[in-house]
Amino acid sequence: MxxxxxxxxxxxxxxxxxxxxxxxxxxxMEEKTWTAEEKIERLIAMMSAVNTELHKxxxxxxPDLVAELLKQREIDSLLIGTNNRLMDRLQGAWHxxxxxxxxxxxxxxxxxxxxxVFAAPAALTTTRGGIAETGSLIVWPDAAEPRLLSLAxxxxxxxxxxxxxxxxxxxxxxxxxxxxxxxxxxLLISGPSKTADIEQELTYGVHGPKxxxxxxxxx
Amino acid sequence: MSGPSGDTFRERAGLALxxxxxxxxxxxxxxxxxxxxxxxxxDADEWQRLRGLGESIRRRxxxxxxxxxxxxxxxxxxxxxxxxxxxxxxxxxxxxLGILREKNAKTVxxxxxxxxxxxxxxxxxxxxxxxxxxxDLGEYIxxxxxxxxxxxxxxxxxxxxxxxxxxxxxxxxxxxxTEDAKEMTAAARAELRREFYEADAGLSGVNxxxxxxxxxxxxxxxxxxxxxxxxxxxxIAVTGIDKVVEKLEDxxxxxSLLTRSxxxxxxxxxxxxxxxxxSATDRDGPEEVHLILLDNGRTRIYADAExxxxxxxxxxxxxxxxxxxxxxxxxxxxxxxxxxxxxKILTPQIDGIGQYGDLPSASxxxxxxxxxxxxxxxxxxxxxxxxxxxxxxCSRPSVKESGAKKSxxxxxxxSGWKWMHESPGAYKFMSGVLTKTGNLTxxxxxxxxxxxxxxxxxxxxxxxxxxxxxEKGLADE
Numbered sequence: 154m155x156x157x158x159x160x161x162x163x164x165x166x167x168x169x170x171x172x173x174x175x176x177x178x179x180x181x182m183e184e185k186t187w188t189a190e191e192k193i194e195r196l197i198a199m200m201s202a203v204n205t206e207l208h209k210x211x212x213x214x215x216p217d218l219v220a221e222l223l224k225q226r227e228i229d230s231l232l233i234g235t236n237n238r239l240m241d242r243l244q245g246a247w248h249x250x251x252x253x254x255x256x257x258x259x260x261x262x263x264x265x266x267x268x269x270v271f272a273a274p275a276a277l278t279t280t281r282g283g284i285a286e287t288g289s290l291i292v293w294p295d296a297a298e299p300r301l302l303s304l305a306x307x308x309x310x311x312x313x314x315x316x317x318x319x320x321x322x323x324x325x326x327x328x329x330x331x332x333x334x335x336x337x338x339x340l341l342i343s344g345p346s347k348t349a350d351i352e353q354e355l356t357y358g359v360h361g362p363k364x365x366x367x368x369x370x371x372x
Numbered sequence: 373m374s375g376p377s378g379d380t381f382r383e384r385a386g387l388a389l390x391x392x393x394x395x396x397x398x399x400x401x402x403x404x405x406x407x408x409x410x411x412x413x414x415d416a417d418e419w420q421r422l423r424g425l426g427e428s429i430r431r432r433x434x435x436x437x438x439x440x441x442x443x444x445x446x447x448x449x450x451x452x453x454x455x456x457x458x459x460x461x462x463x464x465x466x467x468x469l470g471i472l473r474e475k476n477a478k479t480v481x482x483x484x485x486x487x488x489x490x491x492x493x494x495x496x497x498x499x500x501x502x503x504x505x506x507x508d509l510g511e512y513i514x515x516x517x518x519x520x521x522x523x524x525x526x527x528x529x530x531x532x533x534x535x536x537x538x539x540x541x542x543x544x545x546x547x548x549x550t551e552d553a554k555e556m557t558a559a560a561r562a563e564l565r566r567e568f569y570e571a572d573a574g575l576s577g578v579n580x581x582x583x584x585x586x587x588x589x590x591x592x593x594x595x596x597x598x599x600x601x602x603x604x605x606x607x608i609a610v611t612g613i614d615k616v617v618e619k620l621e622d623x624x625x626x627x628s629l630l631t632r633s634x635x636x637x638x639x640x641x642x643x644x645x646x647x648x649x650x651s652a653t654d655r656d657g658p659e660e661v662h663l664i665l666l667d668n669g670r671t672r673i674y675a676d677a678e679x680x681x682x683x684x685x686x687x688x689x690x691x692x693x694x695x696x697x698x699x700x701x702x703x704x705x706x707x708x709x710x711x712x713x714x715x716k717i718l719t720p721q722i723d724g725i726g727q728y729g730d731l732p733s734a735s736x737x738x739x740x741x742x743x744x745x746x747x748x749x750x751x752x753x754x755x756x757x758x759x760x761x762x763x764x765x766c767s768r769p770s771v772k773e774s775g776a777k778k779s780x781x782x783x784x785x786x787s788g789w790k791w792m793h794e795s796p797g798a799y800k801f802m803s804g805v806l807t808k809t810g811n812l813t814x815x816x817x818x819x820x821x822x823x824x825x826x827x828x829x830x831x832x833x834x835x836x837x838x839x840x841x842x843e844k845g846l847a848d849e
Contacts, residue, residue, distance in 0.1 A: 157457040157463060158445075161457055161667050161671055162438045162441065164667075164671035164672075164675070165613075165671055165674055170434060170435045170437075170680065171436075173434070174431075174432055175427070177425055177428040177432065177622075178421070178424065179425065179625075181425060182624065199638065199639075260655075262655050262656070263656035266655075267569070271569055287628075287638050288639070295653070295654070299654065300654075300657055301603070301656050304598050304599065321624065322624040326621065326624070327621060335585055335645060335647040337646070337649065338602070338644070338646055338657060339645040339647070340643065341639070341642070341643035342641065343641050343642075344641050346594055347594065347641055348509045348510075348557060348593060349593075350508070350528055351533055351536055351556055351557065352533050352553065353400075353401055353405075353526075353529075354533075359557055359560070359561055359594040360507065360561060360564060360594050360595035360596040360598075360599050361594070361599075361641070362595075
């Protein structure tokens with residue numbers, strides 16, 4: 154198909170639009186800033202507005218909160234990846250408690266585990282950070298936390314460290330130098346899955362999670 | 373109901389205007405969308421600076437387009453994504469078919485893609501024994517009804533809940549009739565979950581392709597785009613060659629302009645950035661990712677500095693949401709893939725003036741689309757250019773089938789008009805004749821009847837302005 158490629162490029166190169174090369178003024182992206190406290194409040198307001206449930210908690214307190222949230226929903230198992238920190242924290246907090254949820258691991262390839270992943274009632278993931286302006290979670294799936302954890306189960310619980318909040322998407326990618334190395338899949342997640350395709354009536358839980366619960370870890 | 377039929381825009385628009393249900397469906401939707409967009413851009417200074425930035429990003433990308441396409445190809449290839457080039461929709465369809473056959477794929481789940489509509493891909497694959505299933509809820513409804521999208525962002529906007537409920541009752545096994553949007557959505561979720569799980573391949577469009585990093589960006593709310601690009605072992609993305617941006621930092625301003633202009637949302641639920649297939653350490657994601665870069669007339673649009681600006685489009689649909697014509701006739705009246713103001717400039721350029729030369733005239737040039745366009749496409753200016761192209765009055769014609777709507781009668785009328793206004797004697801004579809005989813002309817006279825079919829016939833004064841001035845004692849100089 155190299156001829157199609159050559160033909161397309163040759164046709165484009167017949168024109169010389171180099172005179173039409175305006176500069177880009179990014180100041181409107183640079184100047185949006187909030188204090189640490191404002192960023193948390195803004196994220197909560199933006200995400201609550203699209204049906205996300207948010208809780209402020211602590212590093213010591215979140216495992217019990219997760220157990221409580223699952224209990225409220227009568228969910229008795231939780232799918233997680235192979236993130237050692239999560240596993241240690243959950244096992245430490247839930248050890249010996251008879252009514253604690255079962256911890257299931259997504260620790261093999263999708264082909265070996267797909268039935269279980271699609272049947273899981275809830276999953277827990279970490280996040281890379283958050284965006285205050287739009288109320289978004291930054292999620293970079295990897296081997297320890299595969300892509301489907303935040304997509305297939307109907308309930309997605311996400312841990313967000315309060316000190317990893319950025320003002321805007323643009324500022325996040327610039328501060329972290331994303332252009333120097335993106336993962337195979339990088340995501341912004343800004344609520345549970347939704348649609349308005351039937352008479353513009355907002356309806357949550359189409360193809361992705363029906364519920365998104367964000368635990369903001371402070372301190 | 374499959375939308376208004378008819379061979380011309382005029383016929384289809386006439387039918388659509390008489391369809392009260394269709395008009396009510398569009399009116400409700402457009403009013404809501406305009407209000408939500410306005411609320412997003414309440415800060416006029418921010419709006420002007422952001423759209424200025426958006427315009428500069430798109431024009432910069434177009435100014436370097438061939439170089440950026442090569443850079444995109446190189447970086448995607450380095451990331452493990454296979455790049456294909458297609459000059460025509462036939463070529464693009466054959467490439468998709470070849471990739472699917474290589475993998476022995478029988479079913480494809482699709483995320484929303486207007487380029488795949490340009491390709492008529494579903495029909496093509498169907499003819500070759502491959503089932504393509506739309507997974508975006510609106511597209512799923514439209515496909516089930518055997519129709520085409522009537523809006524580029526909300527494909528099923530022409531249907532109300534009763535029409536959708538009846539469709540689901542007929543077509544989904546075990547669906548109990550309900551007009552509750554939540555229950556209808558749940559029924560579609562259950563059907564499509566199984567499809568995602570079992571599909572051999574996923575197909576998607578692309579919102580932005582980043583040359584600098586070799587990244588494909590997808591904007592969506594439902595999660596079907598993530599499903600199509602994550603679950604099946606094969607992901608094929610199709611896009612026009614115009615969707616490339618130079619740098620990763622160009623993406624956030626365009627993403628913000630897109631979601632806020634399109635549906636009045638500050639952000640969509642998912643922003644999905646794909647920079648490669650499943651890696652050696654990843655546990656999920658497709659094993660293969662392909663990108664097809666489609667021309668389909670875009671290089672021709674690119675060749676002229678004025679029409680090139682059509683390619684700045686980021687497909688937000690704000691122009692149609694604010695168009696007084698679109699709101700009244702709906703998307704199907706336009707007949708092409710892209711409806712509304714952007715369709716009026718893209719469709720004749722892609723598919724030719726011969727079939728679509730009447731679209732640029734389906735506008736009052738009110739400029740509402742230009743006011744809201746987040747990347748400042750001079751839509752009205754391009755509409756006028758295309759009218760000149762259609763009538764064969766362009767000094768440097770460049771559009772496909774330019775001059776196809778040339779009319780000798782129309783040209784003669786305008787020549788006569790010009791001659792009369794340039795010649796004082798002729799003007800005086802003609803205006804004198806019209807004061808005497810103008811009101812005797814029947815409303816149904818040729819050339820006049822089109823005007824008088826929807827308007828009152830103009831009434832001629834008894835005396836011309838010249839005569840009145842002379843009676844007042846003004847010198848005729």
